[in-house]
Amino acid sequence: MTSHPMDERNLDVGNDVVLEIEDFSVDYGWGDSAVRAVNNVSLSVRRSKVLGIAGESGSGKSTLVYAATRLLRSPGVIAGGNARLTFDDPASGDAKRRTVDLLAASMSELRSIRWSQVSIVLQSALNALNPVLRIGHEFDEVLRTHRRDMTKLQRRQRAAELLQLVGLNEDRLARFPHELSGGQRQRIMIALALALDPQLVIMDEPTTALDVVTQREIVNELAQLRARFGFSMIFITHDLSLLVELADDIAVMYAGNVVEWAPASDLYNTPRHPYTLGLLNSSPPLSGERRELVGIAGSPPDLSQPLSGCSFHARCPFALARCASDVPQLRVLDDSGRKVACWLHESPATVPAALARRTRPVVAEAPASETSTEVGT
Amino acid sequence: MSDVLLEARHLSRHFIVRTGNGLIRPKKVVRAVDDVSLSLHARRVTAVVGESGSGKSVLARMLARIVTPTSGELALEGVTIAAHASRTLAYTSAVQLVLQDPFASINPVHRIRHSLERPLAIHGTPHSDIAARASAALSRVSLEPPERYLDRYPHELSGGQLQRVSIARALCVNPKVLLADEPISMLDVSVRLGVLNLLRGLCDDEQLAVLYITHDIASARYIADETIVMYAGQVVEHSEGTTLIDAPSHPYTQLLIASVPDPSDPLRQAPEIEDRTGQGLFPAEGCRFAPRCPHAMEVCRTSAPPLFEVASGHESRCWLHQDAVKVAINGRGQGGTTSTT
Numbered sequence: 001m002t003s004h005p006m007d008e009r010n011l012d013v014g015n016d017v018v019l020e021i022e023d024f025s026v027d028y029g030w031g032d033s034a035v036r037a038v039n040n041v042s043l044s045v046r047r048s049k050v051l052g053i054a055g056e057s058g059s060g061k062s063t064l065v066y067a068a069t070r071l072l073r074s075p076g077v078i079a080g081g082n083a084r085l086t087f088d089d090p091a092s093g094d095a096k097r098r099t100v101d102l103l104a105a106s107m108s109e110l111r112s113i114r115w116s117q118v119s120i121v122l123q124s125a126l127n128a129l130n131p132v133l134r135i136g137h138e139f140d141e142v143l144r145t146h147r148r149d150m151t152k153l154q155r156r157q158r159a160a161e162l163l164q165l166v167g168l169n170e171d172r173l174a175r176f177p178h179e180l181s182g183g184q185r186q187r188i189m190i191a192l193a194l195a196l197d198p199q200l201v202i203m204d205e206p207t208t209a210l211d212v213v214t215q216r217e218i219v220n221e222l223a224q225l226r227a228r229f230g231f232s233m234i235f236i237t238h239d240l241s242l243l244v245e246l247a248d249d250i251a252v253m254y255a256g257n258v259v260e261w262a263p264a265s266d267l268y269n270t271p272r273h274p275y276t277l278g279l280l281n282s283s284p285p286l287s288g289e290r291r292e293l294v295g296i297a298g299s300p301p302d303l304s305q306p307l308s309g310c311s312f313h314a315r316c317p318f319a320l321a322r323c324a325s326d327v328p329q330l331r332v333l334d335d336s337g338r339k340v341a342c343w344l345h346e347s348p349a350t351v352p353a354a355l356a357r358r359t360r361p362v363v364a365e366a367p368a369s370e371t372s373t374e375v376g377t
Numbered sequence: 378m379s380d381v382l383l384e385a386r387h388l389s390r391h392f393i394v395r396t397g398n399g400l401i402r403p404k405k406v407v408r409a410v411d412d413v414s415l416s417l418h419a420r421r422v423t424a425v426v427g428e429s430g431s432g433k434s435v436l437a438r439m440l441a442r443i444v445t446p447t448s449g450e451l452a453l454e455g456v457t458i459a460a461h462a463s464r465t466l467a468y469t470s471a472v473q474l475v476l477q478d479p480f481a482s483i484n485p486v487h488r489i490r491h492s493l494e495r496p497l498a499i500h501g502t503p504h505s506d507i508a509a510r511a512s513a514a515l516s517r518v519s520l521e522p523p524e525r526y527l528d529r530y531p532h533e534l535s536g537g538q539l540q541r542v543s544i545a546r547a548l549c550v551n552p553k554v555l556l557a558d559e560p561i562s563m564l565d566v567s568v569r570l571g572v573l574n575l576l577r578g579l580c581d582d583e584q585l586a587v588l589y590i591t592h593d594i595a596s597a598r599y600i601a602d603e604t605i606v607m608y609a610g611q612v613v614e615h616s617e618g619t620t621l622i623d624a625p626s627h628p629y630t631q632l633l634i635a636s637v638p639d640p641s642d643p644l645r646q647a648p649e650i651e652d653r654t655g656q657g658l659f660p661a662e663g664c665r666f667a668p669r670c671p672h673a674m675e676v677c678r679t680s681a682p683p684l685f686e687v688a689s690g691h692e693s694r695c696w697l698h699q700d701a702v703k704v705a706i707n708g709r710g711q712g713g714t715t716s717t718t
Contacts, residue, residue, distance in 0.1 A: 056565040057536070182429070211428035211592050216636035238566050244640040268640050282566050284573075284599035286622070286639050293599070295570030299535040315567075360641070 017086060018200050018232045019045040019068070019118075024081030026060070026067045034077070035304050037063045039256040041081075042330075045200060050226070050233045052247030052264065054240050054279070056300055060256040061236050062204055069118055069202065070102055070110055078103060087117045087199040116146050119193035123205040125185035129177040135188055136173035142195050162191040166221060183214035190218070194225065203235045207242070219246060240279050244268040252276050255301050255311035258330055262338035269360035272333060272340040274316045277354055310343065318344055318352050381455075382586040383440065383472060383554045384416040388449035390435050409435045411610040412449070417554055417586035422577065424589045424601035426633070432610035433590045437558045440588065441474040454553075470500050473547035477559040479539035483531045483546075489515075490527040492546055500550045514549035517583075518542070518575060537568030544575065554586045555579065561596065573600050594633055598622045606630050609665040617690035626693040628670045664696065672697055 026038040038060040045051045055061040066072040068083040082103065089098035100113060122128040129138060139159035143150055150158070160170035166187040177185055186206055193201050203222075207215040219242065226233065237243055243250055243264065250267045252260045252275065260273040271277045278296035298315040301307055310316070313323035323343050330341040344350050390410040395402040410432040417423055427433040438444040440451070442464040451458045453471060476482040483492050493511040502510060515523035518541040531539055540560060547555060557576060561569040577600050580587045591597055597604055598619045606614040606621060606629065614627040625631045659665040660678070667677040676696050685698040 056567060212594070212636040213428060213632055216638075219638075239638065240566070241640055242638040245638050265640075279566060282570050284570075284595045285641065286595050286598060286634065286637055287641075290599065290619070292574065293570050294574075296567035297571075299537050299568055300565060 016047050017044045018047050019234070020082070020084045020086070021064070021068050022082040024064065024068060024083065025079040026063050026072065027077045027079045028063075029075050030077065034079075036079070037076070037256050037303065038067065041253075041256075041258050043251055043258065043261070045232050045234055046248070047199075048226075048230045048232055049248040050235055050246055052243035052250040053234065053236045053253060054238065054243050054250055055253035056238055058255075058300055058303065059253040061253045064253070065202055065204070065234055065236060068102060069114075069120075070105070071120070085113065085117065085200070087113075115142060115193075115198065116196040117198050118200045118202065119196070119198045120202040120204065121186070121189045121193050121206045123208055125182065125189045126177060128189055129185060131177055133176075134173065135175055135177070135180075138188075138192060139173070139195060142192060146196050158195070162195055163188075165194065165225065166191045182210055183218065186210060186214075186218060187221070190222070190225070194229065194231075197229065198231060200232045200234070203233060205237050206235075208237065208239075215242070222246070240268075240276075241283055252279070255303060255307065257311060257341060258339075259312065259342070260338075260340045261330065262340075263336070266336065266338055270357050272338065272345065272355050273312075273342050274318050274344070274355065275312050278315075310341075318355070320344065320350060380419050381416045382419055382453070384414075384452040385436075385440060386414050386450050386452065388413050388436065388439055388451070389447045390432075390439060390444060391447045408610050410439065410446075413607075413610075413612055415605060415612075417588055419553070419584045419586050420580060421602040422580050422587045422589050422600050423603045423605065424591060424597035425605045425607060426591055426594050426597050427607035428592055428633075430609075431607040433607050434558055436607070437474060437556045437588065437590050440554075440556055441472055442468060443474070466500060470550040471552055472554045472556065473550065473552040474556045474558065475540075475543050475547050475560050478563050479536060479543045480531070480563070482543055483539060485531050488528050488530055489534075489542055492531075492542065493527075493549055496546060496550050510549055514545040515542070517548055517579070518545045520545065535568070536564050537571060540564055540572055541575065544572075544579075548579070552585070554588070556588045556590075558590045559592070560589075562591070562593070569596070576600065594622060594637060606633070609659045611665060611694060612684070612692075613666065613694045615684070615692045620688070620691050621693075626687045626691070626698060627666075627695050628672055628697070629666050632669075664694075 021041060021043045024038060024041045025036065027034040028037050029035055041064055043051065053061045053065070063072065063076065067076060067078050072078070082101070084099050085102055086097050086099045089096050100109065102110075105113070129135070136156070136159055139162065140155050143155040143158060159173055163170050163172055168184060168187055168191070172180065172184065172188070180188070189206070207218055210218065222233075223246070235243060235246055244267070247264045250262060250264050251258045252267070252273065254275050260267065260271070260276045262272070267276060268280065271280055275296070281293055282295040284293060296315050301311055301314070309322070309324040309326055310328050313319045316323065320343055326343065328341045328343050330339045332338070333340050333345060344352065344355060388410060389408070389412055392407045392409055394405050394407055396405050413436055415423065425433045425436065435444060439446050442451070446460045448460060450460055453468060458468070490511060493514055494507050497507045497510055511527065512523035515521070515526055520526045520538065520541050526534070526538070526542070534542065544560070555576070560576070561572050564572060573596060576587055576589065579585050589597065589600055601619055604616055604619055604621050605612055606627065608629045614621045614625070614630045621630055622634065625634055660668060663678040663680060664670070664673070664682050667673045670677065674696060682694050682696045684692040684694050687693050687698050
């Protein structure tokens with residue numbers, strides 16, 4: 001069995017990990033014209049936890065997740081790495097966990113895993129739902145494919161039950177997508193994603209197209225559903241403050257690299273990477289004194305041009321000489337296990353005060369606080 | 378108070394839609410914008426905040442005179458313009474609109490130079506001045522040196538740079554009023570502040586009146602001198618400065634603020650999920666927010682509230698602020714936990 005791609009083994013990472021991505025790289029295009037969109041990324045999603053991936057457009061956050069779950073289409077090419085999914089195998093009893101190498105799995109193996117173990121909610125529900133099919137048809141199709149023993153009546157009952165879970169009336173099953181509001185369509189997508197009780201739900205900017213009130217309702221609903229069913233989640237967004245509320249761990253991506261990984265509250269209160277700090281300072285606050293903020297100078301790099309050194313050095317206010325030539329690796333920073341890819345943290349002497357705080361300042365700091373006497377970790 | 382440049386008086390825009398799919402389809406009126414009055418002043422940013430469908434974009438398009446109002450009138454520097462009068466070049470050079478999506482609003486098959494020079498030619502700029510004014514417009518939006526950008530194609534620029542080009546295109550005919558319809562919502566988080574600071578700077582340094590339309594109430598708080606909240610086509614709250622964000626008096630504004638993710642405030646309660654399963658059209662009579670309002674009273678369902686003055690320069694369209702009914706106006710984000718009926 002060991003030569004079989006779906007071999008079962010006891011992973012040294014323990015039974016706690018649902019999705020393990022290791023040294024993962026993705027290119028768009030082949031040969032000389034290849035553009036590296038994801039560069040040597042390692043991440044893991046723990047059981048019943050939420051991994052948040054934050055980054056701007058082009059940072060590779062969606063590409064990473066699509067490639068790891070084999071959803072990426074040509075010209076996207078997986079250039080290297082591993083992705084393994086571990087889940088409770090219903091066929092081999094409750095206690096047994098099975099690990100599948102996603103990159104080696106055949107199409108039929110993927111087909112059995114997709115949606116039943118890993119499901120996805122896309123940004124635009126209007127594009128994700130077939131406009132000429134009634135909502136009920138979408139549910140029917142999922143259940144008919146994966147639950148062959150269900151009768152038509154059972155499928156219909158299960159669909160109604162799923163709609164109730166997300167706060168919709170079952171009469172929506174007879175509607176077409178265009179008859180529903182954006183928030184309702186996104187709820188339908190969430191209900192569909194939960195239809196087969198998956199281990200892992202991927203949320204790719206599920207609330208970006210919605211207004212804040214609807215976003216708040218959906219986020220609250222997701223929290224309740226997760227408490228009830230205990231699925232793991234990957235939540236991809238560019239909205240860091242939303243992620244801080246929702247996620248257990250957050251990975252911040254920039255130009256295809258993970259530049260910082262930390263538990264959500266640590267990342268928010270005590271950012272260690274200049275880009276994370278810049279992102280946090282880019283959203284105007286809703287309270288406190290009004291003052292001018294600067295955000296991050298410049299614009300994200302063009303990945304089709306060769307980059308040297310740290311991908312963020314051109315926009316970094318603290319850049320050192322070596323940042324332009326040497327590529328920093330993601331490494332463990334302190335006892336808490338948080339990681340950062342930044343040369344500033346190589347020596348305590350080079351850590352700016354803004355990146356060395358132990359607690360969040362009560363009032364967001366003014367740039368003048370650089371003179372603070374705090375010393376790095 | 379500075380000079381009024383553009384004034385909207387009782388602007389309304391109703392759309393007629395046909396419902397159902399039978400042979401006889403009843404007409405239904407959608408009141409996209411209903412009796413909105415506002416004035417834009419030189420050196421002031423007026424922010425309009427609302428969710429999708431609140432009518433804020435239709436309002437901007439009426440102010441730019443792309444959409445004809447059903448009723449109401451506009452006044453540019455004191456000169457009244459009737460609702461159905463045709464748009465003139467003089468008006469379009471005084472009032473310019475910047476749209477949400479820079480990738481869609483700049484012609485992809487022409488160089489940046491073309492996008493900037495075309496409006497100048499249309500507005501009758503002497504041929505010898507056109508090139509200089511196009512470069513000057515790019516400098517005004519901090520795209521320097523201009524020669525680096527003039528001969529590029531839109532796909533060669535990033536979203537933030539393109540939005541600056543879009544603002545430069547609006548500026549090159551020397552408008553007095555700049556209408557910005559969600560100018561930052563399509564941009565990356567890290568470049569949004571740059572565009573906001575640019576708008577603020579243009580307003581302060583070049584005496585422009587800026588209308589800033591957004592669904593992001595925090596960005597309105599960052600930039601605005603005057604704030605308006607719209608719901609279902611109506612102005613529901615209006616205040617000088619950002620008073621209505623710091624001390625919201627309308628239940629909708631309170632809901633809007635409570636919904637914004639703000640991890641710095643851990644004590645804040647997330648608003649309750651309301652049942653919107655039966656949500657459809659806004660009610661024909663009474664307050665339009667009543668079906669979603671936690672404080673809705675009998676009067677709210679029967680008659681529509683006017684704007685009540687809750688403090689000097691702060692108005693709220695809510696019966697709670699009628700003199701007879703006093704409620705504690707809660708601070709931000711508390712969503713109003715007490716109600717007296």
